[in-house]
Structures are given as C-alpha cells and as structure tokens.
Amino acid sequence: MIFKYNSITIFELLGFKTFSLYANDFPIHLFNSLKQLYGKYFDLPKLRSKLLVVYFTVEFQKPNVHDLLIYLKPTNLDKNLPQATKLKSLILTIPATSASAER
Numbered sequence: 001m002i003f004k005y006n007s008i009t010i011f012e013l014l015g016f017k018t019f020s021l022y023a024n025d026f027p028i029h030l031f032n033s034l035k036q037l038y039g040k041y042f043d044l045p046k047l048r049s050k051l052l053v054v055y056f057t058v059e060f061q062k063p064n065v066h067d068l069l070i071y072l073k074p075t076n077l078d079k080n081l082p083q084a085t086k087l088k089s090l091i092l093t094i095p096a097t098s099a100s101a102e103r
Contacts, residue, residue, distance in 0.1 A: 023055040047083035
C-alpha cells in the first residue's frame with residue numbers, strides 16, 4: 001500500500017498548479033518519495049536543479065505533463081533537461097490507478 005501511495009505522490013512533483021509554490025519552497029517530501037522508489041534511475045542533484053528551472057520558468061507551465069513533454073521535444077529542451085524529461089516520462093507511464101492491474 002505504501003508503494004501505491006508514494007507512486008501517486010511523485011505525480012505532484014509536476015503538479016502545474018503548484019509550480020509557483022514549489023519555486024519558493026521546494027517539495028522535499030515529494031522528492032524523497034521519488035528518491036525512495038526510483039532514486040537509482042536518476043541523478044538526483046541534477047534532477048532537483050532542473051526541477052527548480054521548470055518551476056521558475058513560465059513557458060514550462062503547461063496544463064499537464066503530456067503537454068509539457070510535447071513542448072520540450074520540438075524545441076530540443078528535452079535534451080537540456082534530461083533528468084526532468086525522464087521524470088516526465090516516468091509519470092506518464094505509471095498507471096494513475098491500480099484498477100486495471102487488479103482485474
């Protein structure tokens with residue numbers, strides 16, 4: 001049960017409505033959840049740094065993670081933000097609920 005909670009919690013790292021809040025008060029508890037579950041797949045200091053860039057940059061404030069990823073690809077910003085792009089891809093691949101897996 002903790003795994004499901006923490007997986008859903010990491011979605012909030014890219015909760016676009018909270019970017020301005022996160023820019024001034026980095027969500028360390030959410031970041032620690034990501035670190036626990038998926039830390040071995042990320043360069044965590046670089047990810048934290050790039051998340052702050054995302055939080056402070058108005059152009060990155062899209063309605064959802066998918067739209068942000070689509071924005072980054074043609075501008076090649078995905079190559080400049082590889083750790084943040086990896087997080088976006090991870091979030092897009094984690095099922096939002098476990099209902100389909102339980103059937």
